[in-house]
Amino acid sequence: GPKAACVCSFYVATWYSYLSVDPCNNYTVLDEPRRSINNTNYLQSPPSYKCDTSVTWSGWYRLFINGLSAHMPETCVDIGHCDTATTLWIRGGHPTVEDGVVTRDVCGHWNNYCCFFWSFPIQVKACPGNYYVYELISPAVYCSGYCAGNYIYMIHQYHVIKCFCSEF
Numbered sequence: 001g002p003k004a005a006c007v008c009s010f011y012v013a014t015w016y017s018y019l020s021v022d023p024c025n026n027y028t029v030l031d032e033p034r035r036s037i038n039n040t041n042y043l044q045s046p047p048s049y050k051c052d053t054s055v056t057w058s059g060w061y062r063l064f065i066n067g068l069s070a071h072m073p074e075t076c077v078d079i080g081h082c083d084t085a086t087t088l089w090i091r092g093g094h095p096t097v098e099d100g101v102v103t104r105d106v107c108g109h110w111n112n113y114c115c116f117f118w119s120f121p122i123q124v125k126a127c128p129g130n131y132y133v134y135e136l137i138s139p140a141v142y143c144s145g146y147c148a149g150n151y152i153y154m155i156h157q158y159h160v161i162k163c164f165c166s167e168f
Contacts (some may be wrong), residue, residue, distance in 0.1 A: 013115075023060040023101070023135070024127035030136075031064035034083035035148040037073055041064075042080040050083050051143040060125075060133045063148040070148040071132050076114035077147045084145025086110045091119060099124045108141040117141040 034041065034050065042049040063070040077087035086108040095102040104124050108116035123135035136146060161168065 009049050011058065023125055024129070024131075027060040027062045027133045029059075029064060031063045032148075033066050035063070036065050036070075036078050037081050037087075037144060037147050037149045039083050040081055041083045042085060044107065046075045047080075049143070050145060051084065051086070052139050052145045053141070053143065055138065057136045057138055059135065061136050062131055062133050063146075064073060065148055065150055068150050070150050072106075072134065073147050073149045076109050079109055082145050082147035084143065084147075086117065086141050086144035088139060088141070088144050088146045089114075090122075091115065095124060095126045097128060101125045104159065105145075106139070108139070108144045117144075130154075138153075 001028050019059065033039070041047075071094065072088075073089040074090055077089050079085075079087060082089055088106050088108055093103045094104075101123050102125070105119035106122055106123045107119045108117035110116040118140065119135070120140040122137060125133050126134060134146075139146070
């Protein structure tokens with residue numbers, strides 16, 4: 001199978017008390033390699049892309065790329081990546097485990113502006129076990145798509161380790 005090389009950095013974290021209904025245990029797996037920030041199919045001729053505005057979203061989702069844990073990028077993604085016209089990324093960073101469920105804005109990159117389209121809010125939660133879940137909704141941006149990157153958050157003792165991974 002694929003192997004990954006990771007570069008990690010540490011963040012301080014504390015433990016979290018669980019909600020009665022925890023989205024960390026109730027989510028839909030979204031494993032679509034086309035969502036990778038490295039996917040440039042849109043730039044081909046003729047362009048090939050998909051729009052998340054046509055997807056019926058319901059509940060919480062955990063992102064994967066080819067079976068590897070993935071997360072929404074926290075910085076602007078180049079136009080034409082993620083197999084979509086307008087790339088969506090999360091603004092304001094990811095929460096820590098103790099934050100519980102938080103609201104974060106999603107931005108759409110277009111016309112050389114990283115947040116060209118008005119942002120819209122989604123719910124996000126950091127989960128014990130090194131992953132995030134997202135309550136995805138239909139984007140408020142024409143022909144846009146949620147992006148995913150192969151970086152992971154691993155919990156080691158009382159620290160959160162953020163890792164940026166690449167397959168080889």
